[in-house]
Amino acid sequence: MAKNKPVAIAIHGGAGTILKANMTPELEKAYHAELEEALKAGHKVLKKGGSSVEAVQAAIVIMEDSPLFNAGKGAVFTHQKTNELDASIMEGKTLNAGAISNVSHIKNPIKLAALVMTESRHVMLSGEGAEQFAQSQSVEMVKPEYFYTDRRWQQLQKVLKEDPDASKLSEDKDDKYASTSHQQPSQVSTASDKVWPDDKKFGTVGAVALDQDGNLAAGTSTGGLTNKKFGRVGDSPIIGAGTYADNESCAISATGHGEYFIRAAVAHDVCARVKYKGIKLQAASDEVILDKLVKMEGQGGVVGMTPQGEAVFSFNSKGMYRGYVDAEGKIYTAIYEE
Ligand code: ASP
Helix, strand or coil, X not given: CCCCCCCEEEEEEEEECCCHHHCCHHHHHHHHHHHHHHHHHHHHHHHCCCCHHHHHHHHHHHHHCCCCCCCHHHCCCCCCCCCCEEEEEEECCCCCEEEEEEECCECCHHHHHHHHHHHCCCCEEEHHHHHHHHHHCCCCECCHHHHXXXXXXXXXXXXXXXXXXXXXXXXXXXCCCCCCCCCXXXXXXXXXXXXXXXXXXXXXXXXXXXXXXCCEEEEEEECCCCCCCCCCCCCCCCECCCEEEECCCEEEEEEECHHHHHHCCHHHHHHHHHHHHXXXXXXXXXXXXXXXXXXXXXXXXXXXXXXXXXXXXXXXCCEEEEEEECCCCCEEEEEECC
């Protein structure tokens, strides 16, 4: 039964060098539409009296299923031409959290992260172990080829050309794209910069929400960084770096160059500044993103939410795919700096 207390949700679809000058109207429209769909899905859950954890999942699943974002279906390629996905989720009431890293067969990593939180005794599971746990929970598994998209493949080829390690490391004994029905790099039409204007962006997705019981939640899901090596894990599945939620301060989901976000403990630091300095969430987010991170030369941003349901955005890059639903249920989406 709906309780009719205020609810709120805000999302991001990655930050980075996103310039209007390079964007086609069609692609811009597609991004706005996908952000809107994700917001609607999360907001619907909240209006029905669902929890903020459920709403965060619902919004993120839409973006994971879209090839536009670097999460789920649209995940970037590693150096070894695989896709290794990370995700995390946290509940502000209990400080319960769940995270997974380095999975390659999970259609919706955010769902698995939520199951780690509710159905396991652990906070973070990785690689094969995480996938075994997924099987025990009847989570939807997919073949690695599910994550192949032309755009991400081209991104990898571009980056490999400039990677001095390429010849040393890229020998892939089990190159699944060498003999499958997928197009080979030479046959694939090269996506022009006009079509994909944001190759230097961090396309992770995330959501923060407040439910009718006054509980906050945050979640983040990513494919990581193109050409990542050696089982690299970024900030997105790290509680306190890419994701944090505490009813006493705020909920945060981050996107950006994970190595910096881990070192700066971004998500927790924002909430800690709210809690201990008694400053507003916008000010706390700006201190971390526009000052601390800029000094460290780390690029990216956050979406945050107060316990009253105010959505906050802060990013030090040219743009961040983002949006929120206001108290009247009106949806706002944006891409560039304003
Ligand atoms: N933060 C992610 C990572 O470093 C990347 C992103 O935000 O797109 O793995």
